[in-house]
Amino acid sequence: MIPEQPPEKITVLKLRQMKKERKPAAWVTAYSLPSAEPAQSARVDMILVGDSGGMVELGYETTNPVTMNEMILFAKAVRRAAPHTFIIGDMPQGSYETSPRDAVRNALRFIKEAGCDAVKCEGGRRTTTQIGSIVDAGILVMGHLGLTPQSTASFGGYRVQSKTKKSFEAVIEDAWALEKAGVFAILLEAMSSAPAEQIAFQLDIPIYGIGAGGRVDGQLIIMHDLLGDYRAFRPWFAKCFIPDVAGAFHQHLSQIGDARKAGRETREDGMRVLRRMAVQRYIEDVRAGNYPGEEYSYPLKAGELEELKTSKYWKEIPKEPRMIAHDPTQVASGILVGLEMFRRLRRHRTGAQNHEKGPSRLAQTT
Numbered sequence: 374m375i376p377e378q379p380p381e382k383i384t385v386l387k388l389r390q391m392k393k394e395r396k397p398a399a400w401v402t403a404y405s406l407p408s409a410e411p412a413q414s415a416r417v418d419m420i421l422v423g424d425s426g427g428m429v430e431l432g433y434e435t436t437n438p439v440t441m442n443e444m445i446l447f448a449k450a451v452r453r454a455a456p457h458t459f460i461i462g463d464m465p466q467g468s469y470e471t472s473p474r475d476a477v478r479n480a481l482r483f484i485k486e487a488g489c490d491a492v493k494c495e496g497g498r499r500t501t502t503q504i505g506s507i508v509d510a511g512i513l514v515m516g517h518l519g520l521t522p523q524s525t526a527s528f529g530g531y532r533v534q535s536k537t538k539k540s541f542e543a544v545i546e547d548a549w550a551l552e553k554a555g556v557f558a559i560l561l562e563a564m565s566s567a568p569a570e571q572i573a574f575q576l577d578i579p580i581y582g583i584g585a586g587g588r589v590d591g592q593l594i595i596m597h598d599l600l601g602d603y604r605a606f607r608p609w610f611a612k613c614f615i616p617d618v619a620g621a622f623h624q625h626l627s628q629i630g631d632a633r634k635a636g637r638e639t640r641e642d643g644m645r646v647l648r649r650m651a652v653q654r655y656i657e658d659v660r661a662g663n664y665p666g667e668e669y670s671y672p673l674k675a676g677e678l679e680e681l682k683t684s685k686y687w688k689e690i691p692k693e694p695r696m697i698a699h700d701p702t703q704v705a706s707g708i709l710v711g712l713e714m715f716r717r718l719r720r721h722r723t724g725a726q727n728h729e730k731g732p733s734r735l736a737q738t739t
Contacts, residue, residue, distance in 0.1 A: 391418075398581065401420060401595070403420045404430050407454075408597075413454065414649050415649050417652065418459070422444065422463055424465045425463075444463065445486050448487035464476075464480065464494050469503045476504070476507050490513060491557070495518075497543075497544070501554040508556070509555075517559070517562065544572065559581070560581050560582070562585065566670050569588060570588035571688065601615050609669070612664060615651055
């Protein structure tokens, strides 16, 4: 058997280019070899070693008890299983809030001990000092806004965010502050599509979603939700992809002949194949714009959307012409011209927004 060529590890520059080209990133959480190896084999763009591993792997009721040592153990396992994938270590509660020094020291553990490529921190303006210190230490940082699980008590539990003008303005101001602090991307959690789209449109850096609708720059899903492998609950926005690939898996088994022989020689007879198929289907659906779609997105009532549109930060977003990949007729039809006009308009609006959102604007909300 010819060894599979390892995937090329993604870079921050590539992620920004994907945003410009409107190609959504598809990534997953993983915490162990059995979940990370199929993720790399399916060629996800990134893997997040999330503190959600404390719940789905260790049985905690929330993410709050997770320690740095536990996260390092998860991250080491993922790196061994996925040596060619961009890996982000999730900073657990208490590892970065206390001081910039603690933040840098613990972020460096992810890089030096576990071989991660970046770290993720929750929180907006309240954490920019710590995040700025990590960035200044030469470490890539992803921000996390919306529903931030480490501080759900302050939200009154797991609740959808940015459904009011006030909460939307707070989140987008946090997003601008994180961008200014130097994060390379932001993850939005538990938001409706319209406010999440506004944030993705108005920031230069990639904006990803987990339960934030399909109008952002990419999607994250917890592997245990993707596989239907967590018993306690499943979020509204999470889809189990096993039913979508069950038929293909059955067909695969029927074609391998002697299953025992195939299992000994290739290990292509069981769960790792099914996991890989499910992740591949997830990636395909994200790329095609089929997931999350409306079915797996949080709805907004008409009155809520109208209130959001009264925000001073709400912008009209031009509709981008849909590109047809590798179709020579798109040049003659003017689709590429329309796309370039859209991009110029977007750069103009974003540039004006960046000029407008200087220190004086942020100071109004502190």
